[in-house]
Amino acid sequence: MNTPYQDAQSVGQAAVRTTILDHAIDLLVTEGPAALTMRRIATGIGASTKVLYTMFGGKEGLADALYREGFARLRRAQQQVQGAGNPLAHLNDLATAYRAHALAEPAYYRVMFEQAIPGYRPSPDALSAAETAFDASVTAVQACIDSRVFRPGDAYEISKLLWAAAHGAVSLEIAGHFPPETAAHRYDTLMTALGQSFLAEQGQSSDKD
Structure with a gap:
């Protein structure tokens, strides 16, 4: 065998x-x-x-490979989200995919964000590679700006704020602070509320139509 x-x-x-x-x-x-x-x-x-x-x-190189692999898998998960006719719906779908991937790969998530390997610090090259995992989000935000769903702004910075909110909620869920029966609703509510703050018209819906 x-x-x-x-x-x-x-x-x-x-x-x-x-x-x-x-x-x-x-x-x-x-x-x-x-x-x-x-x-x-x-x-x-x-x-x-x-x-x-x-x-x-060596072990440091292995830790770096695990870190890079985690972000590579996240990037692939984001790239698999099909573009929607509604740019805001597409952005929301990316947020949903982010949570789903984190819950499916919690060990990699901890390596990526929670220093699961004591003493390991990502190299500059690893951090640069990790940044590309969010290219799809930046592109989706830019599409929202270009279509005037979002008011003019810096797509990169808006994407970072959306990531910060998503990461906070997912981390609380993985740690057990958000129970399964409420976690999805809280996540969707948070992401919807943050998305609404960038709308060109505050009354505009951010539902996934």
């Missing part, structure tokens, strides 16, 4: 990388950061530590 590493090898280097990262994030969730060693990860997938050191350079 093949090891997970052998199965991944038969597919290619990208599959090997994903297998390593998936096992690493699983160890982080189930056993905590102390279990996140190159030897434990290598043993778990049936590979040598040399494979991990060659690919990531």
